[in-house]
Amino acid sequence: MKQNLEGKLQPIQEKLWDINKSLYHNPELGDQEFESMAKLVAFLEEHQFTVEKGVVDRPTAFKAVYDSKADGPTIAYLAEYDALPGVGHGCGHNLIGTMSVGAGILLSKIIDDIGGRVVVFGTPAEETNGAKVPMTENGLFDDIDAAMIVHPAGESHESGDSLAMDAIQFDFRGKSSHAAASPEKGINALDAVIQLFNGINALRQHVTSDVRIHGVITEGGSAANVVPDKAVAQFYIRASNRNYLNEVVEKVKGIAYGASAMTGADVIIDNYELSYDNMITNQTLSKAFTHNLLKAGVEKVYKAKDTFGSIDMGNVSHIVPAIHPYIGFGVPDLVAHTKEFADLTITSKGYKMLGQGALSLAFTGYDLITDSNLLAEVKAEFQQKRE
Template identity: 55%
Template sequence: MKMINRVEDIISEIREDLIGLSRYILNNPELGYEEYKSSKKHIDILKKCGFNVEEKYMGMDTAFRAEYDSGKEGPTIAYLAEYDALPDIGHGCGHNLLGTVSTGSGIVLKKLLDNLSGKVLVIGTPAEETSGAKVRMVDGGAFDDVDIALMAHPSDFHEESGTSLALEAIQFTFRGKTAHAAASPEKGINALDAAINTFNNINALREHIRSDARVHGVIIEGGSAANIVPDLAICQFYVRATTKEYLIELSKKIKNCAKGASLAAGTELEITNYELSYDNMITNRALSKIYNERIKDMGVEYIKPFEESTGSLDMGNVSHVCPAIHPYFGIADREITGHTRELAKATDTELAYDSAMKAIGALVLTAIDIIENKNLLEEVKKEFENTKR
C-alpha cells in the first residue's frame, strides 16, 4: 500500500502537466510521420524530467527514444507512446491521451527507479494508424533488449489486453491501353475491368475463407472519362487474419484473384504493399494478469474480459519480439465508437483524465512488480517463449 500511495502522490504532482500535454496534442492533430508538434511536446517534458532523449529515432523525424538508467542491474521497461491523428476527425482514436499515459508512466517510474533497479524507456512511435513505426523499430532491433513493453489505449470502458489481427496492405496496379470507348473499343485494354473483376473474384472467395478473417478494399484510380477506355486502375486492400501463418495463405489467394482478373482483361499487373504489414497481437497473459490486478488497486472496480478483435495494431509486431500488453482504459460513461469525433471529445473530460491517471498508476505498479519480483519476470518470459511464433 505504501508504494501505491507513493505512485499516486507522484501522479498528482505531474497531473496538470500531463493534462496540458494531452490537450495540446488534441488541439493540434497531426497525421502519421507529420507529428512534429506532438513529438516535440513529449520530448520537451521528458527532457525536463531528466530523460536522455534520442530524437529522430531510427531515421524517423517524429520518433524518439527517451531513456533513464538507474545504474543498477535490472529489467528494461518500455512504455510506447502514440500521438498520430486521423484525417478529418483528428484524435478520434485518442492517441493524444494514449501517448500522455505512456509518457506519464515513464516519468513516474523514473522518479522511483533510483530506489529500485533497471532502466525505463519511453519510445515515441509515429503513424500507428497507417504505416506504423513500431514495425520499422522491431525490424531495426529497437526491442531486442527490452524485457517488457507496455501501453494502454483509451476506449469507452476498461478492458483487458487481448488480440488483434495480422494485416497486409496490398495494392494492385493494372495497366491497359486507351481507346475511344464508342468508336473503337476493341482497340483498348480496360484496366478498370480487371479491377472490378478482382473484387468479384474476392467476393466469390469469401465463401471459402475463415469467418475470423477480413478482406476489404477500394478502387483509388479507375479512369478519367466514360468515353475513354481506362488504361490505369489501382485498387487497395487490407487483408487481415488471426495469425501470420493464415495471413500468408489468404494473401496468396487474394493475389491470385487479381492475377486471374488481369489475365482475363489482358492487362499488366503490378502487386505492391502500400503500407507496412502488422503482425497479430500476442498478449502475455502473465503480464496482463499483473496489470489487471493493479488497475483495480487504482480504484477501477471492473475490467471487461478481452474480446477477439477484428482490428490491427503495430503493437502486434512488438509482441512477437518481447512480452507485451495493450489493455484499454475507459474514458466514458456510455458506449462510444472508436475513430469518431465523439471519442476525440471524450478524451478532454475530467472522467477521462481521472481514468488516464489510474492507467498510469497501473502501468507503473506493473513495472515495479516485474522489477522487484524475479519470479514474475521469469514467468512472463517463459510464457513469451512458449507463445511466440
C-alpha cells in the same frame, strides 16, 4: 513503494493534462506529429531522460531512456500521438501519449532505488504506417524485458488479440482507346479491377471466418467514352495470425494475376502501408496490469473483447512480452474514431483516466522489476507461445 509512486503523480499530472489538451487542440496526422512529439520529449528531458529523436528514419519517432545504472529489467512504455483526418484525436492518442510518458516519469522517480531501466518509445503513425514495425525490425526492442501500452475505450478491458494485416495495392495497366469507335484496340484496366473484386468475393466462401478483406477503387478511368488504361485498387487483408494471412494474401494475388490474364492488363502488386502482425497478449503480464488497474481505482475490468482491427503493437508482441489493454471512460456505447470520442479526452473523465492509466503502467513496471518470479513467468509464457 507503490504509495510512493502514487504520491509522485500529483506533481506531474497537471503538466501531463496540459500536454494532453494541447495535442487535442492541435491534432497532427501520422509522421507529421512534430509539435506533439516536441511537447512529450521536452517533458521527458525535463525529468532527466536521455532522448534520441528521429529513430528508424522516422522524424517524429523517439527513444527516451532513464537508466538507474544498476542491474535490473528494462521496461518499455509506448506513446502514440497521431490523429485522424477530419476527426482529430478520435482514438485518444493524446491520452495514450501522456499516459505512457507519465508512467515512464513515475517509474524513473523510484528506479534508482530498485534498479533497472525505463524506456519510453515515441511511435508515430499507428493509424496508417505504424513506426513500431520498423522499430521491431531494427532491433529497438531486443533489450526490452516487457512492453506496455494502454488505450482509451468506452469501457475497461483486458488485453486481447488483434488481426494481422497486409495493405496491398493492385495497379493494373491496359491501353486506352475510343470506347465506341475502336474498343477492340483498347485493354480495359478497370475490367481487370472489377474481375479482381469478383474473384475476391468468390474467395470469401473458402477462408476461415476470422478473415477480413475490404478494398476500394482509387483510380478507375476519367471518361466513359475512353477505355481506362489505368485502374488501381487498394485492399486491407486481415486474419487472426500471420501465417494464415500469408496464405490468404497469396490467394488474392493469384486472383489478381488471373484478372490480368483475362483482360490483358498488366498488374503491379505492392504494399502501400506497412504490414501489422497479430497481437499476442502475454496473459501473465495482462493479469498483473489488470490487478494494478483496479488498484489505481478503476471499478470494473471486463474480459478481452473480440476485435477485428489491427495494431502495430502486434509486431512488438512477437519480439517481447507485451500487452495492449483498454481503460474506459465509463461510456459503454462509445464509438471510436468519432468526434464524440475525441471530445471525451479533455473532460473530467479523461483527466481521471490519465492518472489511472499512468499509475497502472508504472505499478506494473515496478512489479516486474521487483518481483523476479513474476518476470520469469512472463518470459516463460512468451517463450512457450513462440515455440
